[in-house]
Amino acid sequence: MTDPNTVRAMLQLQRAGIIPNMGPSGVPSPFPPNGPPPSQGAGQGGAGQAPPLDFSALLNQMGPMGLGSAPPTGPPSMPVADPATRFAPQLQQLRDMGFTDEARNLQALQATNGNVNAAIERLFM
Known part of the structure; x- marks a missing residue:
């Protein structure tokens, strides 16, 4: 709040009681006002x-x-399909790339929610 017009407008609103408890920086004070x-x-x-x-x-x-x-x-929620059915296209992609361990492929796909690139990274670990 470096614009003088903005500061003036905020002070006018504070004086009018529209925005009580306003701190000097223009941010509302987290503390209650001092007064009766x-x-x-x-x-x-x-x-x-x-x-x-x-x-x-x-x-x-x-x-x-x-x-x-x-x-x-x-x-x-819809019933969850069998993981082998759910990830059939991704499993085929992994098979085509030479990843033949069906159980590990399926486990990697489940862990990555079907993301083939991330599953490949997991298989190489």
């Missing part, structure tokens, strides 16, 4: 005060994303 506590009880909004934030609705919406405590819901 509000005269009203907790949770009561007075004139000119913003109502307290309720994050429960936000957390409930985030539940399906796997961020909440509930497990994600969705369509049931």
Whole structure:
């Protein structure tokens, strides 16, 4: 924040009470402001005060994303095919290149999720 116009605008917003607790660098201060506590009880909004934030609705919406405590819901996953069937084209590529150990080839393909180049690197190790 080196632009003087931006700094002036931020100071005006801070003075107007729109962005309280703003630090000198333009970053919100992580500490509560020094001053007398509000005269009203907790949770009561007075004139000119913003109502307290309720994050429960936000957390409930985030539940399906796997961020909440509930497990994600969705369509049931498809059954996993036999690895030899699933990686048949890749196994054939490895056979064509001279890798004849079917079990090692399949193990390398499973470890690399079917990436033939990465499977070859694993086979050479």
